[in-house]
Amino acid sequence: MADGDDRQATFGSDGSLETDTTPDATGENDFGEPKEPNETDGGYNRYAVSSLLQKAVRRSDEEVAAWAAWELARSGYAWNLWDRLTLYVVEDLRAGSDVALTIQRYEELATERWEPAEWKGRLCAIHAALAAARAQSTREGPNADEYFRAVAERRAEARERGEEPAHDFPVGDLEPGGEFDAIFDGHTGEGSRLGRSTEFFKTHGARVGPEGEGEHSARWQRLAMLLDEDHDYTEADLDRAVEPVDPDDPWGEPETAEDAIDPERRADETDGTDDGGDGGDAADGDARGSLSDFSE
Structure with a gap:
């Protein structure tokens, strides 16, 4: 959801973890105990479950992905679930896949038409996670970003030394009469x-x-x-x-x-x-x- 980033964990000046647990994520866990900050209904840390969700869809583990999505949705952390799946779309999904639109539609249904933690919302969460896990995963976007950034740094350093860069962008100097x-x-x-x-x-x-x-x-x-x-x-x-x-x-x-x-x-x-x-x-x-x- 749009406000997901505002609910991410931050660290105080003394290095301690500061959290902002939403009202939907409070209450008791499955064992009848008051939930700790960032605890899911099953007694798990929601950061671990959130990370598990993305790693599961990246590795195409459908069952684990479906469970992680369900756990986050039922525990009041649906915003974290949809934020993580949206991140997956741009970080781990092959460019051009229409699964991105499928996930977006499930999020709209779960958060705008129904309540995310209720039955229909949980079904949307499971379906979205399964669609993500079944899609073709790739790290091409982050890998390209990291590679181009590293080349930019090396290229600038070479210019400062008055040398030709050992690594350059794939387009060279972009001049008329050249390859492009x-x-x-x-x-x-x-x-x-x-x-x-x-x-x-x-x-x-x-x-x-x-x-x-x-x-x-x-x-x-x-x-x-x-x-x-x-x-x-x-x-x-x-x-x-x-x-x-x-x-x-x-x-x-x-x-x-x-x-x-x-x-x-x-x-x-x-x-x-x-x-x-x-x-x-x-x-x-x-x-x-x-x-x-x-x-x-």
Whole structure:
């Protein structure tokens, strides 16, 4: 829940543990004894159960995860349960998993429609924990964060010494003409200064991943480019625009396509003075075919 962070344990100036046990977590435990601060109904420390929950879902131990969620929910620590599961979504779950939305929905039901510690709320807690435990766990987010942070420190230290860094970011210096040349279109200052406008974006910056455009999307892209009265695209341009990237070289360009958008070539083609000789509209018609060819 949103106020979960306010209920985390803190340490006083003398090093002693300061706690803020919520009213829902007071009362007696299963043995009829008054609950100590941060004690669950089963007599466990709620920090241990909370940690157990996350480690269980990380290790795909469904039964232990379900129990830990149930124990926290019934003991008045539902806020801790949902806070921990939300943390799991960003810390331990594979990016793109729709389990994140499932967990969010269970939390909404348990905390907004029903009471978290009551039967329906406990069922939501169990279901959410099981969904988390069944999802694909990974530490890719925290691992990436830690790695990039370490590289940033080493990179800064190397610059201070006037040396090349032994470890660098995966993008290098990000300069036009380099591996990531396609990013420097008209949306960037460098691309604007290079005269890279819509044509460059369509044929370089807008290309998609290894799966490529779907049949309809590719057809729409080609037709939209042919119908663009402000730009004159060649057949090679049309092919390049819908060419999927190479999974082993996602920033490379198709070898069969033209290497770049050359403003001087564009001028030659549009006024019919290209060295190819055929020139003008006839050449364009032969190269690209009619609109009806693309609308079948």
